[in-house]
Amino acid sequence: MGNREDLLAGARRCLMEKGYSGTTARDIAAASGTSLAAIGYHFRTTRALLDEALVEAMADWGNELRRTLAVEVGPGASPEERFEAAWTRVIESFARLRPLWAIQFELIAQMDRSPELREAFATANHQARIGLAEVFHDLDPVADEAQALTLGAFYQTLLGGLAAQWLVDPDRVPSAADLTRALRTITAEFTT
Template sequence: MGNREDLLTGAKRCLIEKGYTGTTARDVATAAGTSLAAIGYHFRTTKALLNEALIEAMAEWGEELGRALAEDTGATATPEQRFEATWERIIESFARLRPLWAIQFELIAQMDRLPELRAAFATANHQARIGLAEVFHRVDPAADEPTALALGAFHQALLGGLAAQYLVDPEVAPSAAELTRALRIVADEFRAGQG
C-alpha cells in the first residue's frame, strides 16, 4: 500500500475508535505510519481525508449489510417471515457495525457544519431506500420508483430508530419478533378501521 491508502485505512480505524470529531491529524498519521505532511500532500486537509474515509467505510458497511439482507429466506416464506428474518439479520449486524452507526449519529448532529457530507448522506439515503424496497418487497424501482422510495423510507425509518435504540441500550431494543408483532397489530388496526 502507498501513503494515500495507508492514510485512508488509518483514518477509518481512527473513525471507529475515536469518532469523527475526536480524530486529529496526528491520530491518523500515527495510525497510518506516515507523516503529518502526507495528509496535506494527498488530501489537502484532515477533514477531506476523514470525509473520504467515512464515505468509503459507509460504502463497505452498505455492502456488508446488503450481503446480509440478500440472504434468501426461501421461496415458500411468507412476507411476514421474510420481514422477521431480514430484521433478525439487521439486528445481528448492529453489534458488528456499532462504531459506524455511532459515527452516523454523531455526524447527523453536525450536518449543518458539514455540507459535503450532507450531499453524500442524501445520495446514500436515496440508494438505501431503493435497496430496502427491493429486499423487503421485491419492488422493481425501475417500474415504480415512487412506491419503492415510499416503502424504502418506511424501512429506513425503522432502521434508524432501531439503531438509535440499540446504541442506547441493546438489551431492551426491540427484537425482530417484536417488530413483526407490532406491524401485525398496526395492520390489523388499519383493516379494522376500514370496516
C-alpha cells in the first residue's frame, strides 16, 4: 500500500474508534504510519480525508448488506418470509457496525456547517436508495429509476429509524417479526 491508501485505512480505523469529531490529524498519521504532511499532500485537509474514509466505509457497509441479504431464505419463501429474514439480518448487523451508524448520526448534526459533507451525504443517500431497491426487490434501477428511488427511500427510512432506535436502546428495538406484523396491518388497512 502507498501513503494514500495507508492514510485512508488509518482514517477508517480512527473513525471507528474515536468518531468523526474525535479524530485528529495526528491520530490518523499515527494509525497509518505516515507523516502529517502526507495528509496535506494527498487530501489537502484532514476533513477531506475523513470524508473520503467515511464514504468508503459506507460503501463497504452497502456491499456487506448486499452479501448479507443475498442469502436465500428458500425457493418457496413467501414475500413476508423474505422481508422478515432480510430485516432480521439487517438488525443483527447493527451490533457489528455500531461505530459507522454512530458516526453518521454524529455528522447529521454538523451538516449545516459543512456544505461539502451535506453534498457527500446527499449523493450517498441517492446511491443508497437505489441500492436498497436493488437488494430488496431485485430491481433494475436503469429500467425504472423513479420506482427504485421511491422504494429505496421507504427502506432507507425504515433502516435509519431502526438504526437510531438500536443506538439508543438495542434491547427494545423492534424485531423483524414486529416489522412484518406492522407492515401486514398497514397494508391490510390500505386494501379494505
